[in-house]
Amino acid sequence: MRTTVGIIGAGPAGLLLARLLRNAGIDSVVLESHDRTYVERRQRAGILEQGTADVLRAAGAGERMDREGLRHDGIELRFERERHRVDFPARTGGSSVLVYAQTEVCKDLIALQLKEGGPLLFGAEALAVEGARSDRPLVRFRHEGREDVLDCDYVVGCDGFWGVARKAVPAGLSRVFERTYPFGWLGILADVAPSHDELVYARHERGFALLSMRSPAVSRLYLQVPEGTEAGAWADGEIWDELERRFETGDDWRLERGPVTSKSVTPMRSYVHEPMRYGRLFLAGDAAHIVPPTGAKGLNLAVGDVVTFARALEHLGDTGSAERLDSYSETCLRRVWQAERFSYDMTTLLHRAPGASPFEDRIQLARLRRVATSRAAETDLAEGYTGFPLE
Ligand code: FAD
Numbered sequence: 345m346r347t348t349v350g351i352i353g354a355g356p357a358g359l360l361l362a363r364l365l366r367n368a369g370i371d372s373v374v375l376e377s378h379d380r381t382y383v384e385r386r387q388r389a390g391i392l393e394q395g396t397a398d399v400l401r402a403a404g405a406g407e408r409m410d411r412e413g414l415r416h417d418g419i420e421l422r423f424e425r426e427r428h429r430v431d432f433p434a435r436t437g438g439s440s441v442l443v444y445a446q447t448e449v450c451k452d453l454i455a456l457q458l459k460e461g462g463p464l465l466f467g468a469e470a471l472a473v474e475g476a477r478s479d480r481p482l483v484r485f486r487h488e489g490r491e492d493v494l495d496c497d498y499v500v501g502c503d504g505f506w507g508v509a510r511k512a513v514p515a516g517l518s519r520v521f522e523r524t525y526p527f528g529w530l531g532i533l534a535d536v537a538p539s540h541d542e543l544v545y546a547r548h549e550r551g552f553a554l555l556s557m558r559s560p561a562v563s564r565l566y567l568q569v570p571e572g573t574e575a576g577a578w579a580d581g582e583i584w585d586e587l588e589r590r591f592e593t594g595d596d597w598r599l600e601r602g603p604v605t606s607k608s609v610t611p612m613r614s615y616v617h618e619p620m621r622y623g624r625l626f627l628a629g630d631a632a633h634i635v636p637p638t639g640a641k642g643l644n645l646a647v648g649d650v651v652t653f654a655r656a657l658e659h660l661g662d663t664g665s666a667e668r669l670d671s672y673s674e675t676c677l678r679r680v681w682q683a684e685r686f687s688y689d690m691t692t693l694l695h696r697a698p699g700a701s702p703f704e705d706r707i708q709l710a711r712l713r714r715v716a717t718s719r720a721a722e723t724d725l726a727e728g729y730t731g732f733p734l735e
């Protein structure tokens with residue numbers, strides 16, 4: 345099989361890239377190791393930055409998002425039983441975010457790709473990328489029990505943290521920057537109306553908790569748990585009891601309970617692989633970088649990467665200049681490191697590290713108090729949360 349752009353992975357990065365290229369008249373083939381149901385059901389991100397929503401809309405993939413997505417103009421920070429609202433439009437000159445789940449973004453993009461786009465092969469596992477330094481890179485893959493080859497002009501690795509694309513960059517050229525955290529998130533979905541109309545990020549002596557949502561009838565909630573915790577170790581009642589403790593306020597706010605329909609644990613890590621390009625192989629999204637989920641940045645970064653790649657390839661077609669493709673890695677990494685910094689700040693602001701000293705506790709509370717009382721500090725958080733602009 346032969347194509348212009350071989351895309352490995354049909355997560356949000358790979359699916360959106362295929363759509364952007366199709367709109368620009370550039371053909372591509374997407375290889376996805378899992379089946380369609382798996383990709384459409386995997387519970388992950390919930391928050392789209394305004395810039396991400398704008399990109400999906402411009403790509404023709406925003407119709408259901410605009411109907412069903414929930415616009416949020418702020419978040420609540422909760423600490424020491426007090427509540428502080430961060431008003432996004434007031435602090436950013438009008439920006440907001442959209443609550444629209446990654447599962448739904450993927451469903452919309454898959455439906456469009458199958459209807460109007462190039463080949464999207466499920467159950468097609470990329471085995472290796474070869475010839476990245478040549479002008480004819482290829483992807484070896486296995487589909488329906490047979491090994492095959494996808495010949496390309498360019499390969500984009502959108503295959504997530506555990507994918508194969510990154511392995512094609514020689515170890516001597518790779519630099520990895522990494523940090524793991526001694527805790528994870530236990531996430532649940534529950535059939536109950538969200539107990540607050542905006543997201544609540546709570547800092548508590550017992551650990552962090554987050555109240556989010558998927559719709560006016562479905563809540564998404566997270567609890568900080570020790571690293572290595574199994575989801576099954578927590579009974580539903582214990583989860584609700586713990587959420588209730590961590591969200592407790594000094595007023596009459598109440599957490600509503602409902603049937604838990606899904607439960608899983610996510611580890612927390614910060615990770616950046618530099619460079620994001622090797623010859624004609626480009627890395628995008630989680631294949632190149634991971635942020636801890638506290639800042640809701642992972643999917644939004646993935647979108648930034650593929651927009652940068654698609655624009656660079658279009659620029660080459662329009663002008664003959666490869667300048668933008670050549671600077672892909674540097675362009676993406678500037679934004680990636682801002683998101684890494686923001687996600688690290690949000691994580692350390694809100695989680696309680698095991699063995700944190702009384703001094704560290706006081707500093708954390710002082711940082712939160714600063715956001716609650718300084719317009720400059722609140723603006724910094726609002727700008728980071730609503731998103732860093734694409735270059
Ligand atoms: P992925 O979604 O990981 O997709 C990679 C795809 O490649 C997968 O479908 C995989 O099956 C496929 N693949 C892997 N290897 C191969 C192979 N060898 N051959 C073929 N296919 C392969 N981000 C936000 O922006 N906002 C949020 O609110 C947010 N919340 C989150 C909450 C949780 C609990 C978690 C876990 C993550 C959250 N994120 C959030 C992060 C976000 O989900 C990821 O950053 C996003 O999925 C990255 O998209 P991607 O397309 O790069 O990678």
Ligand code: DHB
Pocket residue numbers: 388389390391543556557564637638639640641
């Ligand atoms: C969700 C996930 C996040 O990481 C976050 O910061 C906010 C919301 C969510 O899944 O809804």
